[in-house]
Amino acid sequence: MPVPESSIAPRALLRDDVYLRLRDSIVDGTLQPGEQLRDQELAAWLGVSRTPVREALLRLQQAGLVSALPGRSTRVASLDARAVRDAQAVVAAMHELAVREAVPQLTSSDVERMRQANLRFATALEAGDADAALEADDELHGIPVAAAGNAAVSAVLEQYTPVLRRVERLRFASLAGRGSVVLHARLVDLCEQGDVDAAARVSFETWQTLEPLLDSLAHDAATVAEQGD
Template sequence: MPIPQNAPAIDRRLLRDDVYHRLRDAIVDGSLAPGEQLRDGELAAWLGVSRTPVREALLRLAEAGLVVAQPGRSTTVSSLNVRDVREARDVVAAMHELAVREAVGSLTEAHLDAMREANRRFRAAIEQGDVEAALRADDELHGIPVAVAANRALTSVLDQFTPVVRRAERLRFSSLGGRASLARHDDLIRLCAAGDKEQAAAVSFDTWRTLPATEE
C-alpha cells in the first residue's frame, strides 16, 4: 500500500520523556535500588523501546544526580548522597518559594479547594502510613501554585531536582516527621487564601528547606 503523505509524525520527544520519567520514578520509588547496575539493553527490553531513548534518559538522570555513569564501564543508581540531597533540597525550596509568591493573587477558590482536598488526602495517608499516597497528595498540593505561576524556567528546574529530594522525602513520610508537614500545609493554604504572598512563600520555603538530608 502507498505510504500516506499526511500521516502525523511520531513525536520522538514524547517517547524520550516517557522513558526518562519511567526510569526516574523507578529510582525514586526504590524499584531500581542504589548501587544497582543499569544496562541499556535490559532497560530497553523492559520498557519495550530501542536503546537510544534509554541512553538519552540515562544521561539526563546522571545530570540530575540519580545515576552515576562511568564511560566505557558501567552506569549505576546513585546512593542517597547527603550533599546532593541538601543542594537539591535548597534549590527546590527556593523554586517553590518563588512559585507561591508568583501564584498568590491568581489562585481561585477552586485552586484553594483543590489544595485543601489534597491536604485531606495527605493527612489520611500519613495516618495510615501510606507513603505512596502521601507523596501523590503532596505533589498535587504543591503543584497547584507551580501550575498557576506558569513559569517554565522554574518548572524545568523543579523537574530536574525534585526527584533527588523525593528519595529523602520518603524517609520523612514514613516517620512521624511527616506530621509536621500537615501544619505547614494548613498554614500555606490559609496564607494563600488571605492573599499574603510573602508569608505564604516563606512557609512554602520552610516546608521544603526543613526536609532532612539524612535518615537521621
C-alpha cells in the same frame, strides 16, 4: 516550507515516558542505589528500543539520579547528602518564588484543591502509604507552580525534585512527616488570604523539614567513611 505530514510527537512522548518510568523506579526504590543499569535490559523491560533508554539515562545523570564514569558501568546514584542538600536549597527557593508569583493568580477552586490534597496527604501519612503521600504532596505544591506559569521554575523543579523525593519516601513512610500537614494548612490559609510574603515564607519553610533526615544521611555517610579507613 510545507508542514511535514508525519509528526515527531510520538517519539517525543515515548522518550519522555521512558524517562519518567525510569525516574519513578529510582525514586520508589524499584531500582536500588548502586544497581547497575544496562540499557539493553532496561529496553527489554520497558518494551522499547535502546535509544530512548540511553537518552533517559543521560537526563537522569544530569538530575543526579544516575552515575556514570567513562569506561565504567552506569548505576543508580547513591543517596549523597551533599547532593540532596543542594537540591533542597534549589527546590525550596523555586517553590518560594512560585508561591510568590502564584498567590495573586490563585482561584478559590485552586485553594480548595490544595486543601483537599493536604487532607489526602494526612490520610496517607496515617496509613504509612509513602507513595500516596508523595502523590498528594506533589499535587498540593504543583497547583501554585502551575498558577505561576513560570517555565524556568517548572524546568528546575522537574530536574531536582526527584532527588529529594527519594529521601522524602523514607519520611512519608512513617508519621515523621506530620509537621508538613500543619505547614501545608498554613500555606493554604495564607494563599486564601492573599498574603504573598507570608505564604512564600511558609512554602520555603516546608522544604526545610527535611533537615533531620539530611543530617542523618550525612552522619551515616561519615560513619561508613570512618569504617572504611
